[in-house]
Amino acid sequence: MPESPEVIHARVAAAVGPDGRLPMPPVADWETFPWELVDGELMPKVLPEPVAAEEPREGRDGVDCKLCDEGESDPQRIWESWNFHVKAPAAPSGFPLVLWLNSNDHLDFTELDDTQAAEFGQLSVILTRIMSNMEHIGRVHMSRWGDGAEHMHAWFLARPARFPMIRGSMALEWDAMLPPGPEPVWRADLATVARKLATHGGRALV
Numbered sequence: 539m540p541e542s543p544e545v546i547h548a549r550v551a552a553a554v555g556p557d558g559r560l561p562m563p564p565v566a567d568w569e570t571f572p573w574e575l576v577d578g579e580l581m582p583k584v585l586p587e588p589v590a591a592e593e594p595r596e597g598r599d600g601v602d603c604k605l606c607d608e609g610e611s612d613p614q615r616i617w618e619s620w621n622f623h624v625k626a627p628a629a630p631s632g633f634p635l636v637l638w639l640n641s642n643d644h645l646d647f648t649e650l651d652d653t654q655a656a657e658f659g660q661l662s663v664i665l666t667r668i669m670s671n672m673e674h675i676g677r678v679h680m681s682r683w684g685d686g687a688e689h690m691h692a693w694f695l696a697r698p699a700r701f702p703m704i705r706g707s708m709a710l711e712w713d714a715m716l717p718p719g720p721e722p723v724w725r726a727d728l729a730t731v732a733r734k735l736a737t738h739g740g741r742a743l744v
Contacts, residue, residue: 539672539673539674539723539726539727540634540635540672540673540674540675540696540698540719540723540727541634541674541698541719541720541723542674543674543698543699543700543701546698546701546716546719549717549719550716550717553717560715560716560717561715562715563711563714563715565711565714571583595684595685595686595687595688596686596687596688597644597687597688597689598688599644599688600644600689603644603687603688603689604687604689605640605644605687605689605691606644606689612625614626614627614628615743616637616728616729616731616732616742616743616744617731617732617735617736617740617741617742617743618642618740618741618743619657619661619739619740619741620642620740621641621642621643621654621657622639622640622641622642622657622658622661622740623639623640623642624637624638624639624640624665624731624732624735625637625638625640626638626728629718629721630718630719630720630721630724631713631714631716631718632712632713632714632715632716632717632718632719633695633696633697633698633709633712633713633716634672634674634675634696634697634698634719634724634727635669635672635675635694635695635696635724635727635728635731636693636694636695636696636713637665637669637693637694637731638691638692638693638694639658639661639662639665639691639692639694640689640690640691640692641654641658641689641690641691644688644689645689645690646684646688646689646690647682647684647690649690650690658692661735662680662692662694664735664738665694665731665735666678666680666694668731668734668735669694669696669731670696672696672727672730672731674698674699675696675697675698675699676697676698676699676700676701676704676705677696677697677705678694678695678696678697679693679694679695679697679709680692680693680694680695681693681695681710693710695709695710695713697709697712697713725744728744729742729744732744
């Protein structure tokens with residue numbers, strides 16, 4: 539069972555003190571970070587001229603693709619079916635759960651056939667429902683960017699309940715800032731998700 543908001547807040551206070559601030563994640567170093575300090579004021583960056591062509595994504599055409607190379611032996615897989623698998627990070631992060639729903643074959647979203655697309659939609663709803671119904675989960679955000687890697691992957695981020703500041707589009711930054719929870723609790727929650735997902739098809743791997 540995910541930790542309660544009170545337990546999470548106590549862990550933060552223990553890490554930085556009751557009046558302290560969490561460390562800044564490295565988002566300010568990202569090329570895509572849209573703000574900068576100008577004379578002490580946070581301002582939007584100036585939008586540069588467009589480039590001649592975008593850089594190729596990781597794993598272009600299946601070459602040097604991490605998801606393809608790891609395949610079925612990937613220890614971070616917690617569930618799999620014929621077309622898809624669910625993967626967890628190598629270690630807990632700030633949120634109770636962060637999972638990815640990935641295609642088994644090297645496909646981008648636009649390359650899913652109608653049957654795969656229907657299965658992806660159904661799995662997305664089922665996975666969101668399972669994570670959302672766990673205790674102390676406020677909301678599950680599903681996100682897909684696809685700028686970094688070509689292989690199809692979608693994020694499912696279960697944020698903790700009852701923290702009004704940890705909502706909306708900045709949720710991913712909070713996941714990077716909050717101190718990770720205990721690994722045994724996290725692993726038990728991964729097993730719960732995998733087991734419940736397997737009741738709808740596929741097989742649990744943890």
